[in-house]
Amino acid sequence: MRNMPWDEELWQRLKDAISPMPPFARQRALKTIIEASEAFARERDSEVVQEEDLVKAAKTKTPALTRQRMLDALAEMGIRVEAAKEAQR
Amino acid sequence: MKAAAPTLVSFAVTRECNLKCQHCYSQSVDSPHPRELNTAEAKQLISQIAEAGARLIILDGGEPLMRPDIFDLARHSRSAGLTTVMGTNGTLITTEVAAKLVEAGIQALAISLDGADAEAHDAFRGVEGVWEQTLQGIENVRQAGIPFQIAPTLRRGRWEQWGAIANEAKEWGATAVEVFDYVPVGRGEENPEFEMTVEERQAFVREYIARQRAEDEMIYRCVALPQFWVEVEKTVPEDEVLTKFVRSCCAAGTRYCCILYEGTVYPCMVLQEKAGDVREQSLVDIWQNSEVFQVLRDRDRLEGKCGRCDYRYVCGGARCKVYAKTGSLTAEDDACWFSEEELKR
Numbered sequence: 001m002r003n004m005p006w007d008e009e010l011w012q013r014l015k016d017a018i019s020p021m022p023p024f025a026r027q028r029a030l031k032t033i034i035e036a037s038e039a040f041a042r043e044r045d046s047e048v049v050q051e052e053d054l055v056k057a058a059k060t061k062t063p064a065l066t067r068q069r070m071l072d073a074l075a076e077m078g079i080r081v082e083a084a085k086e087a088q089r
Numbered sequence: 090m091k092a093a094a095p096t097l098v099s100f101a102v103t104r105e106c107n108l109k110c111q112h113c114y115s116q117s118v119d120s121p122h123p124r125e126l127n128t129a130e131a132k133q134l135i136s137q138i139a140e141a142g143a144r145l146i147i148l149d150g151g152e153p154l155m156r157p158d159i160f161d162l163a164r165h166s167r168s169a170g171l172t173t174v175m176g177t178n179g180t181l182i183t184t185e186v187a188a189k190l191v192e193a194g195i196q197a198l199a200i201s202l203d204g205a206d207a208e209a210h211d212a213f214r215g216v217e218g219v220w221e222q223t224l225q226g227i228e229n230v231r232q233a234g235i236p237f238q239i240a241p242t243l244r245r246g247r248w249e250q251w252g253a254i255a256n257e258a259k260e261w262g263a264t265a266v267e268v269f270d271y272v273p274v275g276r277g278e279e280n281p282e283f284e285m286t287v288e289e290r291q292a293f294v295r296e297y298i299a300r301q302r303a304e305d306e307m308i309y310r311c312v313a314l315p316q317f318w319v320e321v322e323k324t325v326p327e328d329e330v331l332t333k334f335v336r337s338c339c340a341a342g343t344r345y346c347c348i349l350y351e352g353t354v355y356p357c358m359v360l361q362e363k364a365g366d367v368r369e370q371s372l373v374d375i376w377q378n379s380e381v382f383q384v385l386r387d388r389d390r391l392e393g394k395c396g397r398c399d400y401r402y403v404c405g406g407a408r409c410k411v412y413a414k415t416g417s418l419t420a421e422d423d424a425c426w427f428s429e430e431e432l433k434r
Contacts, residue, residue, distance in 0.1 A: 001328070001331070012434065015327075015330070015331065016336075016402060016403050019318070019330075019334070019335070019336035019403065020096075020335065020336050020337065020340070020344070021335070022308065022335060023308070023331075023332055023333055023334075023335065026331065026332075027331070027332060030331065068093075068094075069093075069096070072093030072094070073093075075093065076093065076343060076344075076402070077402055078402065
């Protein structure tokens with residue numbers, strides 16, 4: 001599923017965040033968010049996907065209808081959605 | 090910090106029920122509560138649930154089909170944009186009622202079935218002959234084309250029947266089986282002997298995992314047994330966890346809450362610590378500001394073994410059972426079977 005290294009704690013939190021989703025919806029969401037996170041990591045020449053990549057992916061690549069849900073789920077698992085947003089400004 | 094919107098909210102529309110289940114969390118009887126929300130109040134509440142950002146509402150009870158305006162409430166819920174489902178004992182679903190459920194826009198049903206045979210089901214449900222009525226209700230639902238899931242309750246000495254129920258559910262075309270662990274609240278408080286032992290829970294979880302791993306279509310979920318997710322993570326390869334398993338508990342106060350027929354808001358139907366009253370405050374205000382919800386959302390406030398557990402954000406212990414036994418929202422769950430070492434990720 002992953003094509004480059006991830007911060008393992010971040011990966012665990014992403015898995016925890018999406019685990020209540022029905023499997024079909026989850027697979028689509030995961031594919032989108034993994035690809036986008038890895039692309040953002042490569043864009044900034046990082047060899048590892050970090051929190052900022054995941055949050056940026058969730059904020060820009062998640063379909064609009066489910067974006068807030070995804071961000072809320074990540075926040076529930078301790079991912080710093082707001083802090084990362086500030087960092088991106 | 091503003092809390093995320095609830096994903097799902099259950100609204101127990103009435104206390105009235107045609108059965109006398111020994112484990113009934115809402116202490117349902119054969120009459121409505123004298124202070125039940127009237128039609129206008131119930132519609133207003135449903136609108137508030139939508140405004141709070143919830144996506145899904147579960148209309149349950151009591152037996153929701155005992156409430157004369159239930160179809161009107163269901164229609165209102167759909168027009169408010171909520172995915173609208175119903176929890177029912179199934180006994181009142183004739184072909185006519187099934188057609189009305191379709192017309193009112195009910196999108197799925199959860200039907201309780203607590204035994205693989207009439208004897209086990211009827212004894213637990215308190216009325217002879219209801220097993221047959223429930224089965225007929227299921228058949229009527231199936232013929233009407235309403236998606237449905239079967240919801241058995243696990244209890245001591247009888248938990249193994251859930252496998253036979255799940256087999257039947259698949260044959261009937263159910264989309265899911267949602268298993269409830271017995272929690273001694275409401276009328277269930279009078280029957281603590283039904284609560285499974287730790288060993289039985291452990292055995293159930295292992296059987297549940299094996300069944301889900303072997304299953305490609307049916308989804309299994311369980312309520313009030315959050316340790317199952319720890320067992321899933323420890324024993325199932327990651328790819329399978331991501332593609333097959335659904336973490337279904339505990340969302341009390343974080344993604345879910347329950348509102349009783351007279352307006353009391355609880356974190357969960359089986360975690361009955363009052364968080365507010367919709368006749369006194371708006372649901373959004375209660376959801377955002379209730380101290381009960383604040384405590385449940387902060388898993389770093391958990392105590393003892395639960396507080397030290399690396400899985401506290403996905404398990405957190407069965408808060409309902411802890412509260413029923415200790416009156417605390419944060420005490421450790423002494424029914425957890427994992428050692429401290431096993432609770433390190």
